[in-house]
Amino acid sequence: MVARPNLPLRIAPSILTADFGHLRGAVQAAEEAGADAIHLDVMDGRFVPNLTFGPLVVQAVRDATDLPLEVHLMIEEPERYLAAFAQAGGTTLTVHVEATCHLHRTVQQIVDLGCRAGVALNPGTPIQAVREIAPFVDLVLVMSVNPGFGGQRFIQTATSKLRRMRRLLDEFNPTCDLEVDGGIGPENVAEVVRHGANVVVAGSAVYNDRGSVAENLQALRAGLGLA
Numbered sequence: 001m002v003a004r005p006n007l008p009l010r011i012a013p014s015i016l017t018a019d020f021g022h023l024r025g026a027v028q029a030a031e032e033a034g035a036d037a038i039h040l041d042v043m044d045g046r047f048v049p050n051l052t053f054g055p056l057v058v059q060a061v062r063d064a065t066d067l068p069l070e071v072h073l074m075i076e077e078p079e080r081y082l083a084a085f086a087q088a089g090g091t092t093l094t095v096h097v098e099a100t101c102h103l104h105r106t107v108q109q110i111v112d113l114g115c116r117a118g119v120a121l122n123p124g125t126p127i128q129a130v131r132e133i134a135p136f137v138d139l140v141l142v143m144s145v146n147p148g149f150g151g152q153r154f155i156q157t158a159t160s161k162l163r164r165m166r167r168l169l170d171e172f173n174p175t176c177d178l179e180v181d182g183g184i185g186p187e188n189v190a191e192v193v194r195h196g197a198n199v200v201v202a203g204s205a206v207y208n209d210r211g212s213v214a215e216n217l218q219a220l221r222a223g224l225g226l227a
Helices: 020-032 055-064 082-087 103-112 158-172 189-194 213-224
Strands: 010-013 038-043 069-074 092-096 116-121 139-143 177-181 199-202
Touching: 010 038, 010 213, 020 038, 020 055, 020 213, 038 055, 055 069, 055 082, 069 082, 069 116, 082 092, 082 103, 092 103, 092 139, 103 116, 139 158, 158 177, 158 189, 189 199, 189 213, 199 213
Parallel strands: 010 199, 038 069, 069 092, 092 116, 116 139, 139 177, 177 199
Antiparallel strands: none
């Protein structure tokens, strides 16, 4: 299976379900196993019903790896914290369209900080919510679970949403990455790519007690026909 010719497939393990007591080792294990990026889920307990971590953990991950860091800001008023996460080492800063009143200004702030700009949509948010901002971003993230917790079941209608989002991006920003996050594993990774995603976030499918990080990433690659 191949992605769009100009958009290579990438797998970005999320550390949300990793052992934070051995975070450095968890990150380095993903890098050694061939991960393309590390995904960091920042939650504020307001935009989503959970709390995770802030810039200090992002800095710790940056110190552990040279891989690109995707900082997924599931927080209200993300514009207040962008500089801190950029300084901590974030490569891509992704904000939710539902979380900021002035999305274009927030995206421009990310660009001015020297980071890649991403926007994310919750499962109930229509794809048209990114139509006007699409030309200005590097990545669009389609949530295939309701954000806030790891280990949730994939929402099946996300495949249709990915397909429609890819068509929208082909019209307004063909080189924009399309990422999917939530409930992705070896059994459905090929399906989300077939419907348009070229970046796949995997948390509990990578960090679990069923196999090593290397074994789990190998299973994801096998699901994509890359093994």
